[in-house]
Each structure stands twice: as structure tokens, then as C-alpha cells.
Amino acid sequence: MQNWAVPGFTEIEPLGEGGFGRVVLAKHTESGTPVAIKYLFARYLTDEGQLARFRQEAWMLRRVTSPHVVKLYEFVETPHGAAIVMEAVSGVSLRSIMTVEGAMSPEAALTVLKGSLLGLAAAHAAGTVHRDYKPDNVLVGPDRQSKLVDFGLAVLAGAADAPIGSPAYMAPEQWAGHAATPATDVYAATCVFFQCVTGNRPFRAQDTATLRTMHTSAAAPVDEAPEPVRVLLARGMAKQAGDRPDSAAAFVAELEAVAVEAYGEDWEDRGWRRLAQRAAALVALSPLAVLGAATALAPGALVASGAAGGGIVGASGGIVGAGTGGTGAVGATLGGGKLIAGVIASVLAVAAAVVTIVVLTGPDEPAPPPVAASTTAAAALNVALQTRAERFSGPDFDISMQYAYVTGAANPDVGKKLNAALMKPIDDRVKQVRGGLAPVDRKESDGDIPHALGKADILMKGPKVISVRYDFSMDSDVLGHASWTTSATSTVDAETGEVVTPEQVFGPDLTAVTERLRAHAPDGFCGGDHAELDATVLGKDALTGHSGLPSSSIAYGPDGVEFFLDLFQLGYTGACGTKKITVPYGELSTLISPAFKAKLGPAASAPAPSAPSPSSSGVSHDAKGAAAVLVNYYRALGAKDLTALCRISAPAWSNQGGASKCRQNFSLLLGALSPADLAACKKVTVDAGQIVEAGRDKVSVPASAIRGAPTMTTIGDTVSLQWHGDTWLIHKD
The missing domain is CATH 1.10.510.10 (Transferase(Phosphotransferase) domain 1)
Structure with a gap:
């Protein structure tokens, strides 16, 4: 019973969700006093280990009494669900x-x-x-109080x-x-x-x-x-x-x-x-501000309603309202040996205390940066990153993954659908990692367990479309192959909560979309040696997915459509890795469905620019073009784009082990660069005036022409570039 709720309380707002449960803001139906309720997911009710940990959390919280620690009101466990009811703290x-x-x-x-x-x-x-x-x-409140939360x-x-x-x-x-x-x-x-x-x-x-x-x-x-x-x-x-x-x-x-x-x-x-x-x-900007000051700080008894048949710890008695300084009879009941804990996401309730804010500052105290206070009780849609940290057994591994979480949806049911859709790539990744580890007997070289990692990037956060990219990697020897570094996306209709598929945006035939995409990869998606694969890169098999995650995925940013291609999963060689291509909306405007274009807004209706020719890289056969290629090389370093690095420097590796060796050595270099070095690479400039002709279709670039490059990234005193096909490539004599 996933929708089980503690009797006597009315849910107001979902506040967060993790690997083990969810947290909601609720109010006691009779008194209107707000509380925060942690619910253990129903699927863990038969897991004695998780139940024991959830009971322990309540027990640990019950042991501590301090104005600097959130109060426990009661622990509830029935055959239908388990929950921790606690103080709703006025703060952020x-x-x-x-x-x-x-x-x-x-x-x-x-x-x-x-x-x-x-x-x-x-x-x-x-x-x-x-x-x-x-x-x-x-949690820090406007009442000059801070409270420690989450004893999971x-x-x-x-x-x-x-x-x-x-x-x-x-x-x-x-x-x-x-x-x-x-x-x-x-x-x-x-x-x-x-x-x-x-x-x-x-x-x-x-x-x-x-x-x-x-x-x-x-x-x-x-x-x-x-x-x-x-x-x-x-x-x-x-x-x-x-x-x-x-x-x-x-x-x-x-x-x-x-x-x-x-x-x-x-x-x-x-x-x-x-x-x-x-x-x-x-706090004034919180979606929970709809409670208002009178409700959030209402004093008085909070009476827990009993359930037929019993099973609720402290089913009678009073609980003092949030901020009034006591635990009441229900809290006292928890000391009677009936307590029972858990680790769920470290998300605790934040109840709004005020709607109107008066800020007083002295002559020597500057006011904080302006924040527009809410002037209406209507909740505003908000999309923010949270982290899901969870450990699994049989096989053993853990995850630390960012995900997008939505609050303030006008319809709570839509909010739940949105968050389920935005969590699905994480769930799929967990299944993929579990499947990859299940048949493997060997252990990590350091005795540790594999760590599945994930970062999320919110490309569009409403008001009508939410689109998120998830980048997954592994800290593992067992699953150390490059194929375990991949991306997935989730795009949802913020008004309905429904997932938006590429077919809904572009129609069932993505051939025309593939052609637009190929225009941005004139040499092919991996060096031009895979023409048949290039022609079907957005085929149905790619979008359906392999190994639990799609091999090609699509997201929508403020200025264009971002395509993520896992070339290894699409049948290319392992050295091809992954590739990201952003196509401006103008180039795809005639292909996007009118309904989805309206949701994206004005950017999707921009006129199409002159698309680059599929047969030309657009690089001029002169010093200016050579300088542009060198700048792109350093930009690729800063972006850690192995595919672009090896394509730009291809001739240097023709007798050095080819693409595979190129990717291996660049991986070592990128691993040694600090975040500051990577940031510096993105700002490197090249003085075309210092580039000199060095033979037929060849130029020489002195080190002095390359400005701002970190020491570890320098190629030598003089860099040679060779014209090859229709672009300049870094050449090694």
C-alpha cells in the first residue's frame, strides 16, 4: 500500500524522496498543526533489515532532547506502513x-x-x-534558531x-x-x-x-x-x-x-x-509558504487519532505543536520499549513560518542580496538537484547520484508523476549495475565495493517542459570498461507529468533528424569509417536502448536539442566512446511537432540558420583556420572530449597505436589535469599571425602563439598542423 498515510494527518506537500522513503509536510487534521512525516517505502515493509534501521532512527532521535535538534513526536508502524512523525521546522x-x-x-x-x-x-x-x-x-530559521535533523x-x-x-x-x-x-x-x-x-x-x-x-x-x-x-x-x-x-x-x-x-x-x-x-x-519563497504564519506557528495540543485495531505507537495523548517546546504524551509513549529505524534520504521538512518579511539592518550591516518575496499563495514550480545515496547488497555496491526533484506542482498527482519520471534513469542505472555485477566473481583490487556515480544537469526547468541529462560513471575495477561511462536523459511535460518521447516530438521516422545531426559531424560520428552505422544512428533500436539504458538519448536545452550518442553501444568500436551534439532549434524547427514547439517557447520557432555542409568541416585552408582548430583542440581538452581530441590529432596517432592508444593516453592526461587546468583550456587563444607555412598543406605554430595553455597541456616548442581532407589536424613529424 504505497499510498498509506498516518491516520489523523492530512498531507500538504511532498518535500523529498530518496532510496528508502519519502518525506511530506502534513498537518494534524484536528488542530491544523504542521508536522514532517518520513514514510518508509512500502516495498521495504517485508525487509527486516530496513525496518530495523528505520526503527533505530526513531529510537536515536527519541534519545536526544535539545532545542538544537528536531523533535520526534511519534513512531508509527502498522502492517500497511511505517512512519516517523516529527517537528516541522520553520527554516531552510x-x-x-x-x-x-x-x-x-x-x-x-x-x-x-x-x-x-x-x-x-x-x-x-x-x-x-x-x-x-x-x-x-x-535547518536555519528566521527566529534565530538552528536545528540538527536526520539521524538516519x-x-x-x-x-x-x-x-x-x-x-x-x-x-x-x-x-x-x-x-x-x-x-x-x-x-x-x-x-x-x-x-x-x-x-x-x-x-x-x-x-x-x-x-x-x-x-x-x-x-x-x-x-x-x-x-x-x-x-x-x-x-x-x-x-x-x-x-x-x-x-x-x-x-x-x-x-x-x-x-x-x-x-x-x-x-x-x-x-x-x-x-x-x-x-x-x-522561507518566503518556499512552496510551503501557503501555510501562512498563523498555521505554521499555531500553538496548542496536537492529538493523534487512533486507528481501528491498534498498531500505532502512542495512538492517544497529545503532542505539543511545532516550536512550543515539548513532546507531550505521545512522545513519552515512545520510551516504553515499543520503538522500532532506517536510513532514508537526508531530506527533512521545511515548514514556512512567515509570508511577509520585514528585514531590519543597522547602518553597518548591509542588507542581503534582494530576493523577490512571494506575493501570492500559489505554489511555484521549482526544479532542483538532490543526491540519492544508497547501498545495495547481493551484489554489493553503492550509489551516489544526482537527480532532479520537483516541488510546487499545482497538482500533487502531477508532481508525483514528474518525480517518478525524473528518478527513472537512476532506477534503470541501478538495475544495469546490478545486472553487470551479478555474474562477476572477482573483487575490487583495493577490497572496496564498486561505486556507481551520477551527475545531473537540468537543461530546461519549466514552466511547461523539464529536461534533464544524467551522466553516469563507475568507480570500479570490475566494471571499469569505458562502456560503463554513459548518459541518459529524461524529458517530461511539466503540466501533465507525462514522459515526452522523441517520436512524440519528431514523429516515428527520425531519418530527417539524423540528416540534421550528420551535418554537425561531417567526418562521421567516429572518423568516417562507419557509414552504415552513421546513417541509422537514431534508429529505433538506438532509442529503445540496450543493457538497460538507451544508446542514444535526446534532451532539450534553452537554445537547442542535445543528442547523446553512446557509439560503443550503437555498434561502433570501443575507441569511439560517446559523442554529444547540440543542434540549434532553428535547424530542426520544421521537424518538431507544433504542440511541443509551443511548449518549448519562442526559441524553438527561431528561423533556421545556414546549416553546415555535410561534406565540409567549415575550416578555412589558411592560418586562421589552423588557429581555429587549435582553439577547438584546447576546448576539447577542457570539455574532456576524447573523441574530438583524437579526431583533431588523428595523424599523430596513425603510427602510434591508432585511436585506441590515442584515447588511452589522453585519458591519462585528462586524469592528471586539475579543475583549474581544465577551466584554463577553455580560454586558450591562438594568434593566427604567428602561424607560418611549413610545406605543402602544412603549417607550423610556435609555442608563443598559443596563449593561456596550462603547462601540462603544451605539445612542444612548435606544433605542426597538416591539412587532411577538409580540415587541419595536429601532426607529429
Whole structure:
């Protein structure tokens, strides 16, 4: 019964969904008081392991009593469902504030850290370690309060377990699977404090293995932070747990001493002023603002209604409304041995507290950047990225994947359909990874489990069309083949929740679309040696999919249609890899159905530009054309486009192992380039005036003509380009 709901409560708004369950904002039907309810997915009701973990979460939350920790009201378990009913906090996540603010003032960052440490101290006093402290799990309110949420990964202090938590903030001992201690939480809180005060995480890496090494071995980059707080950062992020403060409470004392000395007695007041202003402005924009202040803060008894036949913990008695300071009889009932936990997505309720915001600033306190407050009770469609982190067994692997999540849909049923469609590529990928691992007996070389990773890019977020690209990869030796790095897309009608297929947009015959696509790949999709495959690249087999994911997928951006081709899955050689081509709407305008064109808006109706000729690369046979090719080469480096790199430099590899060796060596180079190097590659310029003729159909480019290239990417003192067919290719003498 997927639609089972806790009796006595009315669901108002879905707030999030993860691998194990969903979170909704609801109100007690009789009193109107809002609550947040975590529901375990129905499919886990027969899984004793997941049920036990869900019960444990409620039990852990029940142990902690603090104004800095979200309150548990009751735990409900029946044959039809399981749920945790808790306080609906008036606030927004620290992550939301960080996204808007960037680097915070030291006073604001210290204020966040102090509130978090006080919440952690209460948990530690109850013998509980949170283990998953991160910006998403701290809610900041306009009432100058912060609360710690989501005890889904909490354990008793001293408990050892497999490495689990959020990698960006995991302590060295967590990576090793050692016993959890209060110092583990102190480390995570300090990492978040570093991010608050600098705008960056302390350790940044593109893969889990590198991140693990940095957390366990690399020195904390405290020099990036303001000098007065560096001592706190060094203490809190010490590699050895014993070198950190003895407890969160002890760390609070150190923090206050540093803050007063560096920023004066009123540091906390100034910090809260800024945080409360930002939280109030963001709360006003929340889809939950429809509740209004009177409802969200209504005091009084919240009476849980019993269900026929029993089965609900605390089915009678009162629960004090959100923000009124008690747990009432139902909360007390939870201490009677009936508690029973779980790990679900780290998404907690955010209940709106106010609709009208008055921001007061002093002469020395600048107002926060303007945020347009909502002037209507109508919910606005919002599409944002969230992360689904989940571990699987039989075979063992875990995932960390971004996905698009919709809130504010006018029709709740449409909202559910939208989110199911946007989650489907993740579900399909999980099935694909599970299928790939099932017949494999060999283990990872480092003893770890495979990690399935995913990043999402929201190309269009409404109001009528939502289109998202998902890029999947593997951190695994077992599934290390290039074919496991692929893309998928999901496009949905934001008004109906229905999936939009390519056939609905372009009709059943995509031959004409293929012709437009080929015009952007004049040398073929992989070097011109696969003419038969090139002609059918958007055939039905490609769009139907192989191995659980489509081999070709299509998404819709603000300026054009993006085609993602997994050439290996389409029958090309492994060296061909993947290819992305963006075709402007103008070139496809006559092929797009009128109904979908209307939903896309004016961009889809733009006149068609002069399309590039399929038989010409468009590169001129002169120094200017050679300079353009070199610029494209560096752009391809910055974009990590192996196919383009090997095509541009093809002659250099004709006697060096061919395309396969080219891709292998460029992969090594790209793996060694830092994010800064990759960004620099995209800005390289080439002075065509310094390019000289060096023979028949050949030019020479001195290093001085290439400006802004990172040292590791330089090809030599002089670069040769050879005219081949209809373009310049990097040539090695």
C-alpha cells in the first residue's frame, strides 16, 4: 500500500524522496498543526533489515532532547506502513543559504558552527553519534534558531561499521570503518564550517578514491580561511581523533573564546542577524509558504487519532505543536520499549513560518542580496538537484547520484508523476549495475565495493517542459570498461507529468533528424569509417536502448536539442566512446511537432540558420583556420572530449597505436589535469599571425602563439598542423 498515510494527518506537500522513503509536510487534521512525516517505502515493509534501521532512527532521535535538534513526536508502524512523525521546522537548509551567500562572514559561519555543536553535544550526551553531519542536515530559521535533523545514520558512540556518511565531510576514521565517536561529528562540523567561511569544501576531488586519500592524508587547507579561525579549523579537522576537542561541548568553549577575541562580544548577534535575514527571505519563497504564519506557528495540543485495531505507537495523548517546546504524551509513549529505524534520504521538512518579511539592518550591516518575496499563495514550480545515496547488497555496491526533484506542482498527482519520471534513469542505472555485477566473481583490487556515480544537469526547468541529462560513471575495477561511462536523459511535460518521447516530438521516422545531426559531424560520428552505422544512428533500436539504458538519448536545452550518442553501444568500436551534439532549434524547427514547439517557447520557432555542409568541416585552408582548430583542440581538452581530441590529432596517432592508444593516453592526461587546468583550456587563444607555412598543406605554430595553455597541456616548442581532407589536424613529424 504505497499510498498509506498516518491516520489523523492530512498531507500538504511532498518535500523529498530518496532510496528508502519519502518525506511530506502534513498537518494534524484536528488542530491544523504542521508536522514532517518520513514514510518508509512500502516495498521495504517485508525487509527486516530496513525496518530495523528505520526503527533505530526513531529510537536515536527519541534519545536526544535539545532545542538544537528536531523533535520526534511519534513512531508509527502498522502492517500497511511505517512512519516517523516529527517537528516541522520553520527554516531552510544551511545548504540553501550557502548556495545564495557563497562564503559567509566569519561571524555568521561561527554562529552556524556553535548551534550545530550544541545540537551534537546533546546527541553525544545521550550516547549517540550523528555520523552524517552536512549542510543539508542543518535547518536555519528566521527566529534565530538552528536545528540538527536526520539521524538516519546515527549509531551509539563506539559502534564500528562499514564506511558510511557523506564523503565530502567524512572523518578519517569513518573511511577506515573504525568506531564512531563524538570526534567523528566534530570533524564533519568543522569541514562544513570551513565551507561556510571560505565558500569551498576543504577537500575537492572528482572521484571517491582521491577524496578518501585527501581526508585521510592531506593537510587541512586552513590558510584559505580568515586567520582568526584557523586554529579552530586545525583542531577540528585533525587527522587523529584524539587530537580534536574532547567533545562538541568543549569545542563550543574554544569557539566562543576565539570569536570574542577576534570579533567582539556581539559577534553572535551580528552572525544571527545575517543568517535570520537570509533564512526569512528564502522561507518566503518556499512552496510551503501557503501555510501562512498563523498555521505554521499555531500553538496548542496536537492529538493523534487512533486507528481501528491498534498498531500505532502512542495512538492517544497529545503532542505539543511545532516550536512550543515539548513532546507531550505521545512522545513519552515512545520510551516504553515499543520503538522500532532506517536510513532514508537526508531530506527533512521545511515548514514556512512567515509570508511577509520585514528585514531590519543597522547602518553597518548591509542588507542581503534582494530576493523577490512571494506575493501570492500559489505554489511555484521549482526544479532542483538532490543526491540519492544508497547501498545495495547481493551484489554489493553503492550509489551516489544526482537527480532532479520537483516541488510546487499545482497538482500533487502531477508532481508525483514528474518525480517518478525524473528518478527513472537512476532506477534503470541501478538495475544495469546490478545486472553487470551479478555474474562477476572477482573483487575490487583495493577490497572496496564498486561505486556507481551520477551527475545531473537540468537543461530546461519549466514552466511547461523539464529536461534533464544524467551522466553516469563507475568507480570500479570490475566494471571499469569505458562502456560503463554513459548518459541518459529524461524529458517530461511539466503540466501533465507525462514522459515526452522523441517520436512524440519528431514523429516515428527520425531519418530527417539524423540528416540534421550528420551535418554537425561531417567526418562521421567516429572518423568516417562507419557509414552504415552513421546513417541509422537514431534508429529505433538506438532509442529503445540496450543493457538497460538507451544508446542514444535526446534532451532539450534553452537554445537547442542535445543528442547523446553512446557509439560503443550503437555498434561502433570501443575507441569511439560517446559523442554529444547540440543542434540549434532553428535547424530542426520544421521537424518538431507544433504542440511541443509551443511548449518549448519562442526559441524553438527561431528561423533556421545556414546549416553546415555535410561534406565540409567549415575550416578555412589558411592560418586562421589552423588557429581555429587549435582553439577547438584546447576546448576539447577542457570539455574532456576524447573523441574530438583524437579526431583533431588523428595523424599523430596513425603510427602510434591508432585511436585506441590515442584515447588511452589522453585519458591519462585528462586524469592528471586539475579543475583549474581544465577551466584554463577553455580560454586558450591562438594568434593566427604567428602561424607560418611549413610545406605543402602544412603549417607550423610556435609555442608563443598559443596563449593561456596550462603547462601540462603544451605539445612542444612548435606544433605542426597538416591539412587532411577538409580540415587541419595536429601532426607529429
